[in-house]
Amino acid sequence: MVRTKILPVFVCLTTLSGAARAENKPPFDLNDPRRIEMGKLRFETSCASYCHGFDGVGGVAPAFKARGDDLDPQYAFETITNGRKGRRAIMPRWGGAYSPEEIWELVAYLEFLAHEKPSQTN
Amino acid sequence: MMIEFTSRRRRIALALLTVSAGLGVASATRAETVKDMGMAQPNDWPQYHRTGAAWRYSPLDQINQSNVKNLKVAWIAQPGDISKGLQATPIEVDGVLYYIGPYNRVFALDGATGQIIWQYQPKLDPISDQSFYSATSRGITVGRGKVFIGSLDGRFIALDQKTGKELWSRQLVDLKTTYGSVFSSPPQLAGDVLFGGTTGGDQPTRQKIYAVNADTGVPVWTFDTIKDDPKSWPGKSGDVGGGAAWLPGTYDETTDTIYIGIGNASPDFYGADREGDNKYTSSVLAIDPKTGKLKWARQEIPHDVWDYGAPYEAVLLPTGDQKTLVHLNKAGFVFVMNKDNGKLENVWKLVDAQNTIKAIDPKTGELIGRNEPVVGETKLLCPWLLGGRSWNHGAYSPQTGYWYTNTMEACNTVTSKKDDPSSLKAMSALSLGAADLVTKAPPGGKPLGRLVAVDPLTGAKKWSVDYDIPALGTVLATAGGLVVNGDVEGVIHFYSAKSGKEVWNFNAGSGIRGGLISYSVKGKQYIAVPTGLGSAAVGFMASAFPKVNTLPAGAALVVFALP
Numbered sequence: 204m205v206r207t208k209i210l211p212v213f214v215c216l217t218t219l220s221g222a223a224r225a226e227n228k229p230p231f232d233l234n235d236p237r238r239i240e241m242g243k244l245r246f247e248t249s250c251a252s253y254c255h256g257f258d259g260v261g262g263v264a265p266a267f268k269a270r271g272d273d274l275d276p277q278y279a280f281e282t283i284t285n286g287r288k289g290r291r292a293i294m295p296r297w298g299g300a301y302s303p304e305e306i307w308e309l310v311a312y313l314e315f316l317a318h319e320k321p322s323q324t325n
Numbered sequence: 326m327m328i329e330f331t332s333r334r335r336r337i338a339l340a341l342l343t344v345s346a347g348l349g350v351a352s353a354t355r356a357e358t359v360k361d362m363g364m365a366q367p368n369d370w371p372q373y374h375r376t377g378a379a380w381r382y383s384p385l386d387q388i389n390q391s392n393v394k395n396l397k398v399a400w401i402a403q404p405g406d407i408s409k410g411l412q413a414t415p416i417e418v419d420g421v422l423y424y425i426g427p428y429n430r431v432f433a434l435d436g437a438t439g440q441i442i443w444q445y446q447p448k449l450d451p452i453s454d455q456s457f458y459s460a461t462s463r464g465i466t467v468g469r470g471k472v473f474i475g476s477l478d479g480r481f482i483a484l485d486q487k488t489g490k491e492l493w494s495r496q497l498v499d500l501k502t503t504y505g506s507v508f509s510s511p512p513q514l515a516g517d518v519l520f521g522g523t524t525g526g527d528q529p530t531r532q533k534i535y536a537v538n539a540d541t542g543v544p545v546w547t548f549d550t551i552k553d554d555p556k557s558w559p560g561k562s563g564d565v566g567g568g569a570a571w572l573p574g575t576y577d578e579t580t581d582t583i584y585i586g587i588g589n590a591s592p593d594f595y596g597a598d599r600e601g602d603n604k605y606t607s608s609v610l611a612i613d614p615k616t617g618k619l620k621w622a623r624q625e626i627p628h629d630v631w632d633y634g635a636p637y638e639a640v641l642l643p644t645g646d647q648k649t650l651v652h653l654n655k656a657g658f659v660f661v662m663n664k665d666n667g668k669l670e671n672v673w674k675l676v677d678a679q680n681t682i683k684a685i686d687p688k689t690g691e692l693i694g695r696n697e698p699v700v701g702e703t704k705l706l707c708p709w710l711l712g713g714r715s716w717n718h719g720a721y722s723p724q725t726g727y728w729y730t731n732t733m734e735a736c737n738t739v740t741s742k743k744d745d746p747s748s749l750k751a752m753s754a755l756s757l758g759a760a761d762l763v764t765k766a767p768p769g770g771k772p773l774g775r776l777v778a779v780d781p782l783t784g785a786k787k788w789s790v791d792y793d794i795p796a797l798g799t800v801l802a803t804a805g806g807l808v809v810n811g812d813v814e815g816v817i818h819f820y821s822a823k824s825g826k827e828v829w830n831f832n833a834g835s836g837i838r839g840g841l842i843s844y845s846v847k848g849k850q851y852i853a854v855p856t857g858l859g860s861a862a863v864g865f866m867a868s869a870f871p872k873v874n875t876l877p878a879g880a881a882l883v884v885f886a887l888p
Contacts, residue, residue, distance in 0.1 A: 244745060244748060245748050247759075247760065247761060248744065248745065248748035248749070248754060248755070248757070249748060249751055249753070249754050249755075251761075251762070252710075252755060252757055252759075252762055252865065253457075253755075253861045253862075253864045253865045254861075254864045256763075256867075256868045257761045257762060257763050258761075260868070261763075261764070261867060261868025261869075261871075262864055262865075262867055262868060263863060263864035263867045263873070263874060264864075286454065286455075288408060292409065292859065292861070292863070292864050293408055293409065293454075293459050293460055295454060295455050295456065295457065295459060295505075295751075295752070295753040296454065296455060297751055297753075299455060299751075299752070300455075300750050300751030300752060300753075300754070301750065301751065
């Protein structure tokens with residue numbers, strides 16, 4: 204049980220690019236509403252339609268909304284930066300397209316979603 | 326001495342020469358009629374849609390309604406990678422089955438045993454991993470002694486059909502400047518011309534159809550699917566107008582014509598910057614393969630603002646004067662036209678959940694009662710952006726005269742919005758022109774999928790089968806009176822082509838997204854089913870059909886035969 208939880212993080216960390224390693228701390232407060240809004244805009248354009256669903260619910264990946272404290276910001280940052288190979292789908296790496304600051308804004312939005320109340324309907 | 330052949334003589338001579346050289350060309354003689362074309366090479370599945378008529382009908386009848394219950398698994402092939410599932414249609418010629426798995430890995434197998442003859446993995450540019458469509462491989466093409474690939478890093482590649490050794494590779498698309506537009510579908514042969522378009526219906530770029538000499542890889546023409554006409558595309562709107570020909574075209578050898586469907590306009594749901602008809606998006610085109618010149622075009626959805634492209638198959642019917650072409654678009658309307666000039670003969674509606682276009686005039690093709698997205702206003706639009714059907718093709722049986730196709734009854738709400746350029750920096754970004762986009766059930770109903778058997782000329786329904794989740798596989802019809810359709814849960818259903826009664830099924834364990842085929846080796850008929858659920862559509866469907874997220878991924882080619 205412990206092994207399955209640690210292994211993905213370990214694999215991800217060992218494959219990080221130099222840029223990702225250097226920027227793995229948020230350069231601003233993740234609760235900043237302006238940053239959250241910027242992240243929302245980016246999420247809806249780049250992440251929502253086919254994969255994660257608008258408001259982070261209903262896509263092929265587990266819901267972000269109301270998931271609580273299990274979304275580690277650094278893990279989220281690293282996954283967005285480097286991409287991830289899933290079972291039915293592949294998340295492309297966004298590190299080449301967005302700056303670390305822009306990716307942290309995405310993380311700020313995901314953290315905001317994680318602590319929202321669940322929707323009544325989907 | 327140089328001899329000038331007429332175009333017809335040239336083709337026949339070339340075919341005979343190639344056959345005599347033992348290069349294994351798919352067809353040695355040219356069909357004179359659509360019926361001849363659709364029934365050619367009955368033992369094989371030599372092309373993506375089996376023939377240029379796009380029937381996906383096998384003339385083999387050894388497996389029939391009476392004995393189908395005795396089918397056994399003859400062999401299984403696995404590509405070794407399940408990324409985005411197995412989406413391809415295999416090709417079978419002269420007892421050898423060719424298929425492509427994730428990341429363009431190609432296999433040639435003994436069609437009777439599944440034993441690997443050769444395999445090939447192109448060394449893909451790592452940039453292809455940044456494309457929205459990475460890993461997606463929908464097929465290969467076999468002919469002229471070669472196996473052709475459209476690659477995930479923007480190339481056409483030719484392999485030796487016997488050995489799998491690379492013969493030539495031609496870079497045609499720069500992923501960096503086209504938002505990761507890749508060849509997810511196999512380029513097709515039209516004589517000695519190899520042609521195809523890239524995927525990327527939602528990419529803010531100007532899409533093209535590329536054609537090369539099939540023997541050398543040297544480019545022969547490029548067709549710009551964005552018409553150079555300010556009335557169609559004001560200002561520079563065409564430069565980001567989309568119009569991808571992202572599915573395989575077909576070749577009508579009776580008239581030496583390419584048919585190819587064109588995808589949606591971009592940005593998908595925001596049309597204010599591209600007022601005009603936006604030709605040739607959402608159209609079917611007839612192109613001269615030698616020159617790349619347009620013979621005729623039929624735009625089905627002018628000024629598309631719903632993501633209703635028309636990249637689907639052009640089905641040629643063997644009935645009447647054998648001049649009828651039937652063509653579905655994502656709006657869920659079927660256009661019936663003359664295949665030689667595009668003249669409209671009828672338009673009929675395939676799906677029930679349609680609230681964006683009230684009707685289409687069957688004589689003029691005019692869209693009546695457009696219900697368009699409005700900037701800043703959330704509107705319910707049916708069908709949803711996956712269309713009244715996804716790209717999984719239908720099948721036509723000349724035995725019954727019915728066309729069989731899967732459909733989707735589902736909607737989405739969309740709030741139209743101009744894209745923020747800062748959010749379109751990523752190679753995999755989609756230019757949807759929407760602030761939000763949420764899947765919804767049709768008004769008064771629930772979202773569902775349906776396999777329908779219809780009269781392709783009128784749309785008159787003959788029978789239908791409902792599925793809780795839309796099926797995403799391509800339909801197969803056979804002369805054994807069977808229609809075969811795989812669902813997303815992995816069950817392969819065998820139906821009576823005439824009545825729709827299910828006569829047998831088999832659970833393969835993971836959903837079907839690829840193309841089913843049938844072929845014969847040494848007198849024994851096989852039915853090959855690519856299984857393994859994947860693709861972007863699966864992700865989008867999950868919000869309307871939550872069970873999708875519980876379905877296992879996979880990738881296995883399951884081949885059946887009688888004992």
